[in-house]
Amino acid sequence: MKLIDNINHKLGDELVKSIGRGSKLSIAAASFSIFAYEELKKELQEIDELRFIFTSPTFLKEKTPKEKREFYIPQLNRERSLYGTEFEVRLRNELSQKAIARECAEWIRQRVRFKTNTTHDQMGGFVHLRQEEEVAYAPVNGFTTVDLGKEKGNQMFSLINRIAAPLSAQYLEVFNELWEDEERMQEVTDQVVEHISNVYRENAPEYIYFITLYNIFNEFL
Template sequence: MEPKFFDNRLNIVKDDLVKTIREGDSVSIAAASFSMYAYQELQEQLDSIDEFRFIFTSQTFTKKRAPKEKREFYIPRLSRERNLFGTDLEIRLRNELTQKAIAQECANWIREKAKFKSFEGDENMGMTALTVSKHDDTVSYMPFPEFTTSELGVERSHSNYGVVTRPETATSKMLLETFDKAWEDPSLVDVTDAVIDSIQTMYQENAPELIYYMALFRIFNEFLDDISQDVLPNERTGFRESLIWGKLYDFQRDAALAIINKLETYQGCILADSVGLGKTFTALAVIKYYESRNRNVLVLCPKKLKDNWLTYRSNLVNNPIAGDKLRYDVLYHTDLSRTRGMSDTGLPIGQINWGNYDLVVIDESHNFRNGGDTASKN
């Protein structure tokens, strides 16, 4: 058989596959991704074959994730998995809103005919090809990087001048032998069930709450992967058992945890809740957390708010959290510009070690930021 070439413009791969694939044939593909829309284009032919084998040429639909330091240097696995529901080039097909019916037909076909395998580790397969094993012949198409409508020539492609080759029979048989060896490689794992589970999400009925949570996960999953224990509150400090924590509403507790995360990650945070939402109590919960870790805390506030902050750290009957025994220091905004004398809070300004504080809480920071003239009025 003479080699044939397809530019996927004047002559396309799909037309040749429609003529080539017959009942009882076996189709073997090594490619980076699989699209259910490619299955739809060849549905009549693929429904009649005896066997369909697919090898993902690199890690896809496996539980093992790539190390964080490698992520910016490789094609994200999640992107390859999402191609199952259509690639960026198949946006027109996705916009037709026929995914549900196509997904159900594709899933049923996979259960009956297909098997998918993927490399679980760092291994990969350099060859990409589609091979049709017939009773008396072997036909192959290469390169075939993705089983998508664009590679079949039905949709536009990233490559304007790419050429797919249908080599002579001897080369096709060699490609099939290479695929057979790879298929038996112990480093390959069966991911057929994972593929089916993914496709099922396109047509199964889900509660609105599940859709909401799945949307949140899709948005924030990379962020969640990058969170380390170093930036999460240390539960061993027992800060949740403190008196101040017990007096917080749920939204204040969420704010306190978020503030701790931001402080550990970015070394700073602004709490900008509206008046009356309890910013002071939220800040006291954060202070209690850091004091539980033996950190030194300084509160900077306007002079008019002195009594509030001094009360919460004192052993007075009107202090609802006296049992937490907070020990933070209190200074005024205007104390920062002084080099001598005593603060009304009892601290000698000239003897303060400013670098000894691990956390600085600034109350009414808008006054603090507006400069000396505004701050001096407090």
């Protein structure tokens, strides 16, 4: 077992080294961000599949928010600061979010399925990777650039365990049981793709909104 502190040893760098062609990823986390996809895009394009479980109710059809002004996928009904929203939702020096969102949406259509916990039972987050070796990383709060160690968040420290086989198999076993539990899990892949697609749709009000902000504040970025 090895500790990842996201300072000297970052989860994102660990995943870059570990993910390869044909990898199978199983992730349970509070949130998913297209910026995290961007950080690992080269590696994620090579995987066989990703199964993602939102650890709290997210994107349930009856609860899907009408306003879609952010470029990440949040866990509903949680304070934004819990998963680093202020560190990720920003206009960078180049307005590349539209291209990132388009690429991410297409990647999801080809390789990813999302489900959400429909209950209020607490669920811990982790990443399980099946490649030549089987490994798990826990605990993991979200799939964001902050959680990957690529941006600074508001946590005083972050310690993630790298768990090798055979102990890592227990994480996959738990994940598989939850994934097949129709009473507590619901598929939300279409909702995720729809949300991301709003970023790159031509003349989408959300995109115009951010273009306006960029034109006003670009000298401060």
